[in-house]
Structures are given as structure tokens and as C-alpha cells.
Amino acid sequence: MKALIPYKKKNAKSRLSPALTLEEREDFVELMLRDVISSLKEAGIDEIDVLTTPDNGVPKDLDVNVVLSEHDLNEAINAYLEQENKPIFIIMADLPLVRAKHIEDIVSRMEDVVIVPGKGGGTNVIFIKDPSNYYVKYYGSSFLNHCNIAKDRGCSVFIYDSFMLSTDIDEPHDLVEIMLHGHGNSQKYVNERFDMKTGKARAKINAAGDA
Amino acid sequence: MKALIPYKKKNAKSRLSPALTLEEREDFVELMLRDVISSLKEAGIDEIDVLTTPDNGVPKDLDVNVVLSEHDLNEAINAYLEQENKPIFIIMADLPLVRAKHIEDIVSRMEDVVIVPGKGGGTNVIFIKDPSNYYVKYYGSSFLNHCNIAKDRGCSVFIYDSFMLSTDIDEPHDLVEIMLHGHGNSQKYVNERFDMKTGKARAKINAAGDA
Numbered sequence: 348m349k350a351l352i353p354y355k356k357k358n359a360k361s362r363l364s365p366a367l368t369l370e371e372r373e374d375f376v377e378l379m380l381r382d383v384i385s386s387l388k389e390a391g392i393d394e395i396d397v398l399t400t401p402d403n404g405v406p407k408d409l410d411v412n413v414v415l416s417e418h419d420l421n422e423a424i425n426a427y428l429e430q431e432n433k434p435i436f437i438i439m440a441d442l443p444l445v446r447a448k449h450i451e452d453i454v455s456r457m458e459d460v461v462i463v464p465g466k467g468g469g470t471n472v473i474f475i476k477d478p479s480n481y482y483v484k485y486y487g488s489s490f491l492n493h494c495n496i497a498k499d500r501g502c503s504v505f506i507y508d509s510f511m512l513s514t515d516i517d518e519p520h521d522l523v524e525i526m527l528h529g530h531g532n533s534q535k536y537v538n539e540r541f542d543m544k545t546g547k548a549r550a551k552i553n554a555a556g557d558a
Numbered sequence: 559m560k561a562l563i564p565y566k567k568k569n570a571k572s573r574l575s576p577a578l579t580l581e582e583r584e585d586f587v588e589l590m591l592r593d594v595i596s597s598l599k600e601a602g603i604d605e606i607d608v609l610t611t612p613d614n615g616v617p618k619d620l621d622v623n624v625v626l627s628e629h630d631l632n633e634a635i636n637a638y639l640e641q642e643n644k645p646i647f648i649i650m651a652d653l654p655l656v657r658a659k660h661i662e663d664i665v666s667r668m669e670d671v672v673i674v675p676g677k678g679g680g681t682n683v684i685f686i687k688d689p690s691n692y693y694v695k696y697y698g699s700s701f702l703n704h705c706n707i708a709k710d711r712g713c714s715v716f717i718y719d720s721f722m723l724s725t726d727i728d729e730p731h732d733l734v735e736i737m738l739h740g741h742g743n744s745q746k747y748v749n750e751r752f753d754m755k756t757g758k759a760r761a762k763i764n765a766a767g768d769a
Binding site: 449466467490491520524528543 | 719739
């Protein structure tokens with residue numbers, strides 16, 4: 348079994364810009380990547396490929412393979428799947444709430460494909476037993492795409508239901524989920540920078556230092 | 559075991575007003591309530607109390623007990639818990655993605671209290687084995703409140719991780735989750751009224767009829 352993590356550091360997460368500067372965002376995505384990798388290793392997945400472009404840096408101390416591609420996400424992953432024969436666990440780098448238990452539960456499923464939906468029809472994790480009989484189609488309602496591709500290919504599917512894995516960190520209000528449910532590097536980073544202000548409505552993120 | 563569903567119909571879900579008129583919202587919350595009740599019954603919970611105020615209507619055909627209170631949510635629920643000795647499953651009425659399997663999983667946990675977090679620090683479901691030794695504190699970061707109350711009372715806690723149960727239907731973009739992952743009356747209602755438009759970003763809700 349192998350894990351594949353698509354990763355982009357350069358000018359990452361522009362929707363977080365109301366809360367974090369460009370430099371902070373680039374630091375932060377690397378910390379989230381570290382937390383994802385740490386949970387994968389804790390779950391016993393040691394063979395980890397990080398898919399990125401030549402102008403994005405992956406820190407040398409991470410003990411992962413770096414796979415470089417200049418193609419778009421779908422083309423790059425599909426080229427990767429075509430030449431692979433081990434089961435592949437594809438996880439996005441912006442899922443710092445993932446824990447080893449989630450990964451163990453997903454990879455122990457009997458179905459051919461396990462899909463973990465994100466908010467708004469996204470696919471946050473997909474576990475593919477036989478990569479030669481599957482391809483990915485991210486963007487748009489990729490959750491529906493991935494269900495349909497499985498059906499076309501005669502693959503059995505399990506939908507794995509997790510709030511923690513549905514929570515990709517895209518917008519300032521997502522940072523509160525890291526405070527509440529996170530761990531590791533990313534939680535330390537967010538806790539150092541933000542206060543959690545509670546009121547009658549949902550918890551809001553306020554930049555530390557703002558009155 | 560009993561279920562308690564806080565319910566408000568009158569002028570409900572004002573944040574859905576960009577997508578639904580007042581009358582539609584009032585119809586829609588009743589349909590979501592029906593879906594929640596139907597999942598509870600399918601899970602074998604037949605004793606269902608719907609907590610509401612005298613000016614809110616609960617349809618007569620629902621085969622539930624109506625508990626009326628003019629107090630605020632916390633006071634009303636805590637007064638209810640005080641006089642109850644059966645385990646109580648408190649679920650919000652705006653969780654139409656709940657299925658019987660979720661409920662069965664939650665009520666079969668061994669811990670004293672099971673908390674299902676919502677987005678932004680909310681508590682969407684809480685299962686309390688011994689209501690005489692617990693109280694609720696909704697609003698603000700109720701998830702943290704409920705963890706702390708359990709600790710103070712010496713109750714063991716399980717955090718139940720579910721995207722479907724984290725998804726309370728508050729805003730127009732939540733409606734897409736009903737299209738993708740819902741069922742029953744609420745899905746039928748939403749599918750009749752909205753198109754799912756897919757693009758490079760997350761699936762968006764557009765009012766049917768808009769070009």
C-alpha cells in the first residue's frame with residue numbers, strides 16, 4: 348500500500364488570506380502536510396509519495412518520495428495510477444484533523460474503493476485497491492464523479508463518513524476546527540496566532556491582537 | 559431510552575432566506591423534522607418528545623409527544639433532563655442527513671455521554687445515559703461546554719465523528735449536501751427546487767429558474 352499526497356506550497360490557500368499572510372500560509376500548509384504524514388506513518392503507511400510541481404518545495408527531512416509533475420491534478424494523478432499496482436491512499440494535504448484511526452479504518456474496508464466526501468461535493472480522501480482499474484476526476488462535484496467512475500468500472504464503493512476528514516482547511520472559519528479538534532504542528536500554529544471568541548453564534552476566528 | 563428534538567417552525571432558518579421564502583422555510587423545517595423522526599423510529603426509538611413553544615405547530619400525524627416550554631433552549635432542556643431517568647438522545651431537527659445506522663452506533667456506545675460535534679463548535683447530537691447527572695449548555699462553543707460538563711460530572715465521553723451529523727442545514731450552500739447525501743422528504747423538496755451546478759469550485763446552489 349502507498350499513500351499519495353497532492354501538495355502545493357507556493358501561494359497556497361489564498362482564501363485564508365484574511366487571516367494569514369502569504370508567508371504564513373506557506374508555512375502553515377507545510378505544517379498541515381507534516382501532520383498528515385505523521386498520521387499516515389502512525390497508521391503504518393511508510394511508503395508516501397508527495398505529488399507536487401518543480402517550483403514547490405517539499406522539506407528534505409520529511410522522509411517521503413517527491414513525485415514531480417507539471418500536469419494538472421487529474422492528469423498527474425491518473426498518470427501515477429496507471430503505472431502503479433499497489434493499493435493507493437490519496438489524501439489531500441489540507442486535512443490536518445486526520446488521525447491514524449481514520450486511516451486504519453479506511454484501509455481495512457473490504458470494498459474496492461473508499462471515498463471520503465468533503466463539504467460541497469469534494470473528495471478529500473480516496474482509497475483505491477486496484478489503481479489500474481480506476482481514474483480520478485477532481486474539481487466540480489468530484490464526489491459524484493468518483494461514485495460514477497466506480498460504478499462504470501464495476502467497483503464496490505464505501506462512503507466513509509467523517510466530520511474530521513470532511514474538514515479541509517480553506518477559509519478562516521475552518522481554523523476554529525483545528526483549535527477544537529486538531530493536534531500536532533497545525534494546532535500549535537493556530538493556537539499561537541488566534542483567540543477563540545465564543546458568543547451566541549458559532550465560534551469565530553479573530554486575528555490575535557485585534558481588539 | 560427517549561429522544562428529544564428541539565424544534566422551531568415559526569420564522570425558522572432565516573439564514574436560508576436567500577434561497578427559500580418564509581413559507582418555504584417553514585415547510586422545509588417540518589420536512590427535515592419528519593426525516594429525523596423517521597430515522598429515529600427506524601433505529602427503534604419510539605418514544606420521541608418534540609420540544610417547542612406554544613406558538614409553534616407540530617403536525618398531528620407525527621406520533622410524537624409534544625413538550626411545550628416558553629423558556630430558552632437551555633432552561634427548557636435542563637428542566638426536562640431533571641425530571642427524566644431514562645437515557646436521552648437529544649438531536650436537532652435540522653439534521654436531515656441522519657440515518658438509523660448513526661443512531662444505532664451512538665446509542666450502543668459504552669460511554670456515559672456521546673457528543674456529536676457540528677461545524678464551528680456546535681453540538682448537533684448529545685446522548686446522555688444518566689440525565690440526572692448532566693445538564694446542557696448550548697450556544698457559543700457548546701461542544702467545549704459539553705466536554706467540560708462531562709468532565710466536571712465524572713462522565714466518560716465519546717466524540718462521534720460524522721460529516722453527515724455535523725451538517726446542520728443553516729445556509730444555502732448546505733442544501734447541496736442534502737442533494738448529495740440526503741434522503742426522504744427533505745431531499746425530495748430540495749431536488750424539486752434547486753439545480754446542482756458544478757464548476758471548478760465547490761458545487762453551488764442556484765435557485766431553479768435562474769439562468
